[in-house]
Amino acid sequence: MHQRQARPSPRNGHSNVQANGQPTPASQAAQAALKRTPKDFIFGKVIGEGSFSVVYLAKDIHTNKEYAIKVCDKRHIIREKKTEYIKREKEVLNRLGSNQSPAAPFFVKLFCTFQDTDRLYFVLSFAKRGELLPYINKVGSFDIECTRFYAAEILVALGHVHSLGVIHRDLKPENILLDENMHILITDFGSAKMFNESEKESDEEENSMRQRRNSFVGTAQYVSPELLTDKSASHSSDLWALGCIIYQMVAGLPPFWARSEYLIFQKILKLEYEFPDGFSPSARDLVEKLLVLDPKQRLGANDPPGEGYPSIRAHPFFQGIDFRKLSETNPPPIY
Numbered sequence: 335m336h337q338r339q340a341r342p343s344p345r346n347g348h349s350n351v352q353a354n355g356q357p358t359p360a361s362q363a364a365q366a367a368l369k370r371t372p373k374d375f376i377f378g379k380v381i382g383e384g385s386f387s388v389v390y391l392a393k394d395i396h397t398n399k400e401y402a403i404k405v406c407d408k409r410h411i412i413r414e415k416k417t418e419y420i421k422r423e424k425e426v427l428n429r430l431g432s433n434q435s436p437a438a439p440f441f442v443k444l445f446c447t448f449q450d451t452d453r454l455y456f457v458l459s460f461a462k463r464g465e466l467l468p469y470i471n472k473v474g475s476f477d478i479e480c481t482r483f484y485a486a487e488i489l490v491a492l493g494h495v496h497s498l499g500v501i502h503r504d505l506k507p508e509n510i511l512l513d514e515n516m517h518i519l520i521t522d523f524g525s526a527k528m529f530n531e532s533e534k535e536s537d538e539e540e541n542s543m544r545q546r547r548n549s550f551v552g553t554a555q556y557v558s559p560e561l562l563t564d565k566s567a568s569h570s571s572d573l574w575a576l577g578c579i580i581y582q583m584v585a586g587l588p589p590f591w592a593r594s595e596y597l598i599f600q601k602i603l604k605l606e607y608e609f610p611d612g613f614s615p616s617a618r619d620l621v622e623k624l625l626v627l628d629p630k631q632r633l634g635a636n637d638p639p640g641e642g643y644p645s646i647r648a649h650p651f652f653q654g655i656d657f658r659k660l661s662e663t664n665p666p667p668i669y
């Protein structure tokens with residue numbers, strides 16, 4: 335339905351294509367300044383599906399660059415009363431994208447948005463290697479070097495996202511994508527919570543009060559106990575999810591696992607999980623310090639805001655990791 339032919343259209347009467355078939359730098363710059371439309375892209379295969387969106391692999395006809403374009407059906411969003419989610423996702427992605435820092439490579443970027451009568455379009459970074467989850471499932475579990483590397487990238491990304499006043503609230507291996515070089519790109523900020531500049535440094539208590547009226551967001555296996563008991567989420571809720579993901583990379587399955595969501599919630603509230611034999615002792619110690627029922631007692635929860643969780647970085651599990659050089663480092667192979 336969305337398959338379209340490339341139709342490079344010189345809009346100024348001059349050729350915008352060089353002898354080698356590539357667009358001229360001038361035409362590229364001119365195109366960048368124009369508002370995009372669906373006709374600026376060739377839509378390819380479906381690479382993701384959400385409850386009210388479909389993600390297509392798409393190619394910019396002017397630059398040949400690949401993007402992931404999230405297409406949302408307006409009527410469906412209105413019918414399902416999800417307009418707030420969509421607005422929030424756009425605001426969060428804009429906030430993250432407006433700040434260039436060394437951690438910026440570790441989440442998907444929003445390049446532009448546009449709409450037609452029926453649909454909204456989000457042009458996002460394309461994560462060529464897909465989700466982290468199938469990699470964990472394929473090999474059964476990651477070795478310690480791999481786990482350390484990916485845990486470190488997630489931690490740096492979280493530090494950055496939190497420093498901008500954003501809580502992800504649905505961190506899980508399906509929302510951690512991999513670029514062509516196997517570095518992470520965190521995605522799906524549709525459940526994220528933003529707080530304002532003035533709120534950023536405000537008391538945790540106040541934030542949780544503000545968020546108490548929120549309905550359940552997240553995925554059962556990774557949801558924090560505070561979200562289940564008093565519907566409050568803070569940056570520490572993402573640290574809980576990090577603990578679950580580190581456990582899953584080492585053990586192959588998430589720590590809280592049962593036949594139904596209800597039973598999973600019961601286990602989370604009782605902190606009922608076990609470490610399989612052979613679980614790395616330093617990974618175990620870190621997971622035990624993150625999977626703590628009281629969000630204020632989790633490792634990193636009381637670190638100074640905006641510093642990227644120095645107390646978690648200093649944990650012996652991360653010994654030997656240079657956090658500033660992660661994006662230039664070749665990720666260890668997964669097998």
Ligand code: ADE
Pocket residue numbers: 381382383389402442458459460461462464511521
């Ligand atoms: N699936 C959903 N979003 C994606 C993205 N940005 N890149 C690749 N696959 C995706």
